[in-house]
Amino acid sequence: MSDNDIAMRVEGLGKMYRLGREIPHATTLTGKLKNASKAPFQWLSEQMREPTEEETLWALKDVSFEIKRGEVVGFIGHNGAGKSTLLKILSRITEPTTGYAEIHGRIAALLEVGTGMHPELTGRENIYMNGTVLGMKKREIDSKFDEIVDFSGISKFLDTPVKRYSSGMRVRLGFAIAAHLEPEILVVDEVLAVGDADFQAKCLGKMQDVASGGRTVLFVSHNMDAIRTLCTRAVLLQAGELKVDGPSVAVVEKYHTALRDDVITKDSGIGDATRRRGSGCARISSVSVLNIEEEATTSFEQGEDVLIDLSFQIMKDISCLYVMIGLRSGRNGELITTSTRHAVSEKGLSEGQTGTARVRLPNPNLRPGDYPLYIGLANEKHKAFDVMDGLTAPLIISTSKTVHELGYDPTKACGYFDIESEMEACKRLD
Amino acid sequence: MTKKQPIHQQMAHQVIRIQPTKGFSALGLAELWEYRDLLWFNILKNIKSKYRQMALGPLWIILQPVMNMVIFSFVFGKMAKLDDGGIPYPLLTFSALIPWTFFQNSCTFACNSLVTQMPVISKVYFPRMIIPLADALAWLVDFTVTFAVLLIVMVCYGIYPNLRILAIPLYLLLTLVTTMAVGLWTASLTVKFRDVRLVVQYGLRVFMYVTPVAYTAANLEKALPDGWEWLLKMNPLYWVIEGFRWALLGGANGPELFMVYPIILIIAMLISGAYMFRRTERTIVDLL
Numbered sequence: 001m002s003d004n005d006i007a008m009r010v011e012g013l014g015k016m017y018r019l020g021r022e023i024p025h026a027t028t029l030t031g032k033l034k035n036a037s038k039a040p041f042q043w044l045s046e047q048m049r050e051p052t053e054e055e056t057l058w059a060l061k062d063v064s065f066e067i068k069r070g071e072v073v074g075f076i077g078h079n080g081a082g083k084s085t086l087l088k089i090l091s092r093i094t095e096p097t098t099g100y101a102e103i104h105g106r107i108a109a110l111l112e113v114g115t116g117m118h119p120e121l122t123g124r125e126n127i128y129m130n131g132t133v134l135g136m137k138k139r140e141i142d143s144k145f146d147e148i149v150d151f152s153g154i155s156k157f158l159d160t161p162v163k164r165y166s167s168g169m170r171v172r173l174g175f176a177i178a179a180h181l182e183p184e185i186l187v188v189d190e191v192l193a194v195g196d197a198d199f200q201a202k203c204l205g206k207m208q209d210v211a212s213g214g215r216t217v218l219f220v221s222h223n224m225d226a227i228r229t230l231c232t233r234a235v236l237l238q239a240g241e242l243k244v245d246g247p248s249v250a251v252v253e254k255y256h257t258a259l260r261d262d263v264i265t266k267d268s269g270i271g272d273a274t275r276r277r278g279s280g281c282a283r284i285s286s287v288s289v290l291n292i293e294e295e296a297t298t299s300f301e302q303g304e305d306v307l308i309d310l311s312f313q314i315m316k317d318i319s320c321l322y323v324m325i326g327l328r329s330g331r332n333g334e335l336i337t338t339s340t341r342h343a344v345s346e347k348g349l350s351e352g353q354t355g356t357a358r359v360r361l362p363n364p365n366l367r368p369g370d371y372p373l374y375i376g377l378a379n380e381k382h383k384a385f386d387v388m389d390g391l392t393a394p395l396i397i398s399t400s401k402t403v404h405e406l407g408y409d410p411t412k413a414c415g416y417f418d419i420e421s422e423m424e425a426c427k428r429l430d
Numbered sequence: 431m432t433k434k435q436p437i438h439q440q441m442a443h444q445v446i447r448i449q450p451t452k453g454f455s456a457l458g459l460a461e462l463w464e465y466r467d468l469l470w471f472n473i474l475k476n477i478k479s480k481y482r483q484m485a486l487g488p489l490w491i492i493l494q495p496v497m498n499m500v501i502f503s504f505v506f507g508k509m510a511k512l513d514d515g516g517i518p519y520p521l522l523t524f525s526a527l528i529p530w531t532f533f534q535n536s537c538t539f540a541c542n543s544l545v546t547q548m549p550v551i552s553k554v555y556f557p558r559m560i561i562p563l564a565d566a567l568a569w570l571v572d573f574t575v576t577f578a579v580l581l582i583v584m585v586c587y588g589i590y591p592n593l594r595i596l597a598i599p600l601y602l603l604l605t606l607v608t609t610m611a612v613g614l615w616t617a618s619l620t621v622k623f624r625d626v627r628l629v630v631q632y633g634l635r636v637f638m639y640v641t642p643v644a645y646t647a648a649n650l651e652k653a654l655p656d657g658w659e660w661l662l663k664m665n666p667l668y669w670v671i672e673g674f675r676w677a678l679l680g681g682a683n684g685p686e687l688f689m690v691y692p693i694i695l696i697i698a699m700l701i702s703g704a705y706m707f708r709r710t711e712r713t714i715v716d717l718l
Contacts, residue, residue, distance in 0.1 A: 017716065092448060092555035094715045100449035107446065115553040120479040129475055132468040133554055161482075 007185050007216040008067040008090070012099030014240075015060040015085050059085040061240040062099070067218070069104075069184075072211040074231035074248055075220045076255050082240040083220045084189065087111060090218065091187050105184035105216075108135055112189070114174025119163035123154055123173060126162050130177045144180045152176035172199065179206050185216045204230070224252045224370050224394075225330040249398075252370075256298060256393040276391075278384035281316040282377045285354070287392050289373075302368060302399040306361040312344075312377060314353045318385065321345045322378050325359050329416060330370030330394060336416050338374070346380075363397065365417045367408075371395040451712060454705045462557045472564035477571050491572045492579055495527040502527075502644040512645050517679050518587050524580055525678055526643045526671040529605045532573045533667060534634050536566035540613030541630045544621050544714065551714060558711040559704070562613045566606070573602070584678065594677040597685075601673040608666045608696050614703030618710040621717050641667045647683055666692040 060082040067073055075083050089096050091109030116133035117126045127148055131141040141148075149155050152173045154165070162170060188207070204226060211217050211230055221227055227234055227248055234251035236244040244254045276283075290307040291297050300306060308325055326338040344357050372394040377385040399406065408414045462469075481487045499520055506512045507519030514522055540562035544551065547561050577598075584591065619626040640662065642650045647668065651659045662668055669689050675682035710717075 088715065089448060092446070093552065095450055095712045096448065097450055100447060103446040103448065105444060109554060112553045116550045118475050118479055120482045121475060125475070125478065129471050132465075132471045133550060133556065135465075135554075135556070136467075138467040138470075 005068050006066060006102075007069045007071070007104055008218075009102045010066070010090075010099070011064050011101070013060060013063045013086070013089060013096050013101055014058060014098035015082075015089060015094070016097040017057045017059055019055050019057055058240050060089070060096070063237075063240075063242045064099075065235060065242065065245055067216060069216055070214045071233060072217045072219065072231045074227035074234040074251075075218065075237065076222070076224070076227055076234055076251065077237035077243075080239075081237040083237055084111075085240075086237070087187055087189055087218070087220060103185060106135075107185040107187065108181045108183035109187040110134075110178050110181075110189065111187075113171050113178065117162055117170070117174065120161055122161055123158045123165070126173070127177055130174065134178065134181055135183075136181065148176045148180050151179060168199070175199075175203060175206075183215070185218070186210060187218045189220050190222065223330070224255070228252055228370075253299060253396060256396065277387040277389065278377070280386065281318050282312055282314050282321060282349075282385035284310050284312050284375060284377060284386050284388055286311050287373075287375060287388065289392070289395065298393045299396045299398065300363070302366065302397055302401075303363065306363060306395060308359045308361065308373075308375070309356065310359075310375065311354065311356040312386075314349045314351055317348065317350045318379060319348050320380050321349055321385070322380065323357050323359065324376045324378065325361060326374030326376070327366075327395070328372040328374055328390065330372060333372070333390075335374060336371075341378070344377075365419070366397050367414065367416055367418060368397050368399045369416065371397065371416075455708050455712070457704055457708060458557055462559060465556055465560060468556055469560045469564055469567075472560060473568050476564055476568035480568070488575070491575045495524065495531045495576050496579075498527050498531070499524045506644050512649050515646050515648065515681050517675070517681060521580075521584060521587060521589070521679055522646065522675065523644055524583060525674045528573065528576050528580055529601065529670050529674055530638065530641065530643045530667070531576065532569050533605055533609050534638070535572070536569045536609045537612050537616065537630065537634060539565040539569070540609070541616040541620050541627060543613075544617050545624075545627075558714065559614075559707060562617045562707075563610070566609050566613055580678070589679060591678055594680075597673065597677045601670050601677070604666055604673075604693070604696075605670050607700055608670070611696050611700035611703050614707045615699065618703070618706045621710050621714055637667075641665055642671055647672050660688075663688055664692050664695060666696045668692070 063082075063086065075086065077083050087109065088094050088111075090101055090103070091107070091111065093109075093111075114126075114130060117130050121129060127145065128138065128141055131148075132138065149158060152169075152175075154169055154173055157165065157169065162173070165173070207217070207219070207226075207230055217230075219227070219231060231248040233246065234244075234248035235242060236251050236255050244251050287308065287310045288296050289298050290309060291300065292305050292307065294307065310323070312321075314321075321344040322341045323344050324338055324341045326335050328334060329336050339359060339361065342357070342359060344355065372390040373388075373392050374390070375388045375392070377387075379385070403409050481490065484490065486493075502523040503519040506523075507514065543561045543565045544558065551558065551561075581591065616626055616630050620630075638644070640650070642662075647662070650662060654662065669683070669685075669692060672683040673685065676684040
């Protein structure tokens with residue numbers, strides 16, 4: 001790869017943070033007085049001391065990659081994996097502790113919508129304020145001013161102080177300004193997480209334009225659908241280290257597996273109810289997703305049947321037990337469908353009993369995409385005992401059919417189900 | 431798209447290298463110039479937001495120095511009956527209060543600026559020096575307004591400015607350099623040690639009394655043991671305030687060769703402050 005094709009080269013990048021050390025609390029009055037007398041200079045001497053091994057945290061450790069011009073790369077990972085730290089270093093907000101990054105060309109980072117806006121200033125004034133903060137010149141903003149106002153749809157409130165705007169208007173204005181940045185390299189954090197579904201769709205559309213316009217984009221998101229549709233390549237970070245770097249579809253699947261390994265094996269203990277909802281009278285103790293050959297997987301071809309095996313334990317006497325499976329949308333996370341409720345037992349169950357159940361989910365109509373699982377145990381009155389919501393890896397439905405065969409583009413938002421339709425009448429237009 | 435191609439090509443050669451810096455880094459003044467539009471809009475923002483939605487609005491600009499003038503004239507002129515060197519006491523203090531108030535307000539704001547602007551600093555990169563600079567420069571509006579008020583008061587007292595008024599911009603420049611020297615140092619230190627804010631707050635109060643703001647320089651020097659006047663004269667603001675009086679009212683210490691020492695001192699402080707600031711800037715987000 002010649003130097004001209006490279007937009008960014010990152011080599012051995014690391015960032016260390018210093019953690020505080022706990023100072024033992026005195027319990028006696030004399031002890032307290034002693035501590036108080038030492039206090040004024042204690043902080044200072046703590047700061048001057050070289051940190052020991054336990055006091056340091058490597059938020060990012062030896063990360064290396066290269067990004068070619070025009071590539072759209074997604075960065076994924078759990079909270080605390082180091083995504084934000086990486087973006088902060090690449091956007092020059094903070095310096096790395098080790099390694100280096102070389103950036104070829106003008107870079108703009110969008111870590112937040114509407115950075116630097118001042119509530120007392122009007123929309124017009126804030127367009128200039130926010131624009132220059134993001135690195136635009138006044139001349140540039142002048143020439144794009146009308147476009148920005150059009151895109152934001154706030155032309156009527158241009159001379160109203162921003163503090164009187166609704167939060168939605170503020171976000172729209174902020175995004176409109178950011179959307180008119182024209183850097184060669186764009187770094188975008190989870191900015192799409194704000195705003196309503198309409199706004200998010202608009203953002204994704206704009207991102208798609210930018211991406212297809214030949215610009216280099218680095219994109220951090222928890223929205224795996226967005227990562228798969230927008231990015232050709234993805235990088236998975238885990239505990240500050242680069243785990244996988246490759247085609248986005250494969251990396252997203254790895255991420256889901258990592259999520260499952262993390263959550264299910266570690267937290268599937270019946271006692272851990274912190275991430276669950278429900279009364280806790282019954283608890284799911286394990287969940288596995290199988291294909292029709294009874295192999296554990298979460299990837300399915302469109303139309304393939306899905307088997308969900310779960311085992312449960314009764315924690316308190318209950319009068320009956322039902323199980324229900326639901327699917328959420330990977331894009332917006334709303335519950336899009338649930339299965340019928342299945343009676344596991346219509347008789348009373350007593351504390352300590354365990355059991356298993358299998359639910360079969362034929363999916364002839366599900367369109368390609370991610371579907372986080374919602375698994376619930378409840379009584380006959382829909383009172384939930386236990387809900388595992390998005391804690392397991394989502395179902396990933398894919399298809400090998402072409403866009404032409406399907407009649408729609410599976411990488412674009414086109415709904416979740418195939419439904420049958422027929423042409424009833426047709427008139428020739430001549 | 432095609433129209434913008436030339437700009438892109440021209441920028442394609444720009445390579446930024448991000449790596450840990452050891453010791454002190456360059457001042458990056460060229461980059462500061464690149465971001466001049468941001469500096470300008472920050473100054474505008476500071477000015478506009480300061481007096482918005484206030485009943486008296488810009489009247490507050492005048493109120494602060496006028497109140498001080500009344501108090502000083504009463505306490506030091508009427509009660510203590512200090513020698514005024516033949517100048518009406520209100521004019522004596524008001525002429526000093528104009529550069530002093532600018533210095534005091536700019537320093538206080540510059541010192542706190544990085545902490546108050548944290549939400550922006552943690553989200554986007556730009557040369558951080560813009561923040562204390564914009565905070566200080568925004569006070570020039572107040573300076574100009576109060577200066578105009580001073581000229582009106584002078585005319586009321588029957589004193590008309592002569593050609594010496596042309597020296598005022600030079601004295602203002604010295605005030606700015608002093609402000610930025612103190613501002614950059616204290617802003618960098620405040621990031622690490624929040625107590626610096628309080629030190630600045632009390633320090634400025636003390637500093638005002640060792641600077642001849644409320645009385646003439648002659649009165650201040652009389653209070654010191656013989657042979658220690660040079661210490662007062664190492665303060666650049668001593669020369670600024672005496673210079674304002676000399677240029678507008680006459681009778682005070684005009685420019686002297688001794689001025690070179692405090693000027694060299696303050697320039698050294700400005701440059702070291704700028705390097706210090708650049709050093710702090712790099713990891714500011716981790717500290718705040």
